[in-house]
Amino acid sequence: MKITYQYRIKPTKQQIEIIEDTIEKLRYQYNYLLADRFNWWEQNRCYVNSCPLVCHLPKLINKPNYHSQQSSLPKLKNSRPWYKTIHSQVLQDCVKRVEKTFDRWLACDSKGNRSGRPRFKGRGRYRIYTYTQFKHHNFSGKSIKLSKLGDVKVIYHRVIPDGFTIKRVSVTRKADGYYISLFLEDNTVPVSKFYYNEKTIQSPISKVVGVDVGLKDFAVCSDGKRIQIPQFYRKAESKLKWAQRKLSRTKKGSKRRRKAINFLGRKHKKVADCRKNFHNKAASYLLSCFNVVVVEKLNVKGLAKSKLAKSIHDAGWATFINILENKAAKAGLLIVKVDARNTSKTCSNCSHIQDMPLSERVYSCPSCKTQMCRDKNAALNIKARGTQALVKNAQSNLAIAGVLEKPTVSRQGAVWFVTI
Numbered sequence: 163m164k165i166t167y168q169y170r171i172k173p174t175k176q177q178i179e180i181i182e183d184t185i186e187k188l189r190y191q192y193n194y195l196l197a198d199r200f201n202w203w204e205q206n207r208c209y210v211n212s213c214p215l216v217c218h219l220p221k222l223i224n225k226p227n228y229h230s231q232q233s234s235l236p237k238l239k240n241s242r243p244w245y246k247t248i249h250s251q252v253l254q255d256c257v258k259r260v261e262k263t264f265d266r267w268l269a270c271d272s273k274g275n276r277s278g279r280p281r282f283k284g285r286g287r288y289r290i291y292t293y294t295q296f297k298h299h300n301f302s303g304k305s306i307k308l309s310k311l312g313d314v315k316v317i318y319h320r321v322i323p324d325g326f327t328i329k330r331v332s333v334t335r336k337a338d339g340y341y342i343s344l345f346l347e348d349n350t351v352p353v354s355k356f357y358y359n360e361k362t363i364q365s366p367i368s369k370v371v372g373v374d375v376g377l378k379d380f381a382v383c384s385d386g387k388r389i390q391i392p393q394f395y396r397k398a399e400s401k402l403k404w405a406q407r408k409l410s411r412t413k414k415g416s417k418r419r420r421k422a423i424n425f426l427g428r429k430h431k432k433v434a435d436c437r438k439n440f441h442n443k444a445a446s447y448l449l450s451c452f453n454v455v456v457v458e459k460l461n462v463k464g465l466a467k468s469k470l471a472k473s474i475h476d477a478g479w480a481t482f483i484n485i486l487e488n489k490a491a492k493a494g495l496l497i498v499k500v501d502a503r504n505t506s507k508t509c510s511n512c513s514h515i516q517d518m519p520l521s522e523r524v525y526s527c528p529s530c531k532t533q534m535c536r537d538k539n540a541a542l543n544i545k546a547r548g549t550q551a552l553v554k555n556a557q558s559n560l561a562i563a564g565v566l567e568k569p570t571v572s573r574q575g576a577v578w579f580v581t582i
Contacts, residue, residue: 337427372545456548510542
């Protein structure tokens, strides 16, 4: 299992100068390596789709890759001795970041669309560097020993679990200070799977819940429980606008503008931290009450292009589902994603489908006369689809294993049984 813990650090003034100097040098190197790759791309691409039989062909150059750019680092330290103050692993990680960014831009998705063109890092845009190898004994809890930096004080608010070792360490500059991220790993922790024995298995769906996320309520469960939406950005919007206006009045490049940028950054970070804390609490609550949580496969990017973009970004559905999946993996529980089509339009009692605008909040079925909350009806449909997917998965696993060609599935209350 791999997890990441983040701690705040309290560097001295001298250590802050070293961190800032390292980040600025890495920013220059990042821009240089990215420009080298753009130069290759410009010289080797064809600007037209056809040409005459006799034409001039430019000289092609080899594509820069990780190994070619990594081999240039020793020459960099000889030509620019001030780069010797940076650890070699940190420089190699900078090359890795450039390669990952550039290759992701060149690669297309299934529809042939590319992501945005990588941009050069301006001043203040490069905020993190990583030590790719780290020895666990250099972290004592109260302090951490980093190369070229020395011992740095750490606010150790979270104990590292037994058995986990530190693989990598990242130093991050944020609006309110400096942080370190410890990438931990323990190979002895098994990955949660769907197990069965030779006679009868009891699937872990005895406590299953369907969750429908929304904007009126953050989440509505199939058992009727509701999680209210906090709307942290909406509540802080007036203060953010005031801080933004204060920034717009300053002169570019001045100290006053730098202070205004830091002040605005702290305001935005507070909103982000409150939202993340809420997501963690909501995910912990759901996983403490249920063994299986069924959610929808949402196209959040597509929904964020609508008129409700600000509210959707404020809710943070995608981040919440990611946190839910990570917590479930650590606890050995299951998260099931189902198709989101017609979950609000389908009756959970008789499966009748009807068109419903978003303004209608009560589902009234003309077929079976069922009336209930629109969100609860969707949550019940999500739960039913997730339960069917789990049962089909159990049947296919048993058939593949050769235990039984057609397993028998039965239900007793809220518990499903697969008998062989």
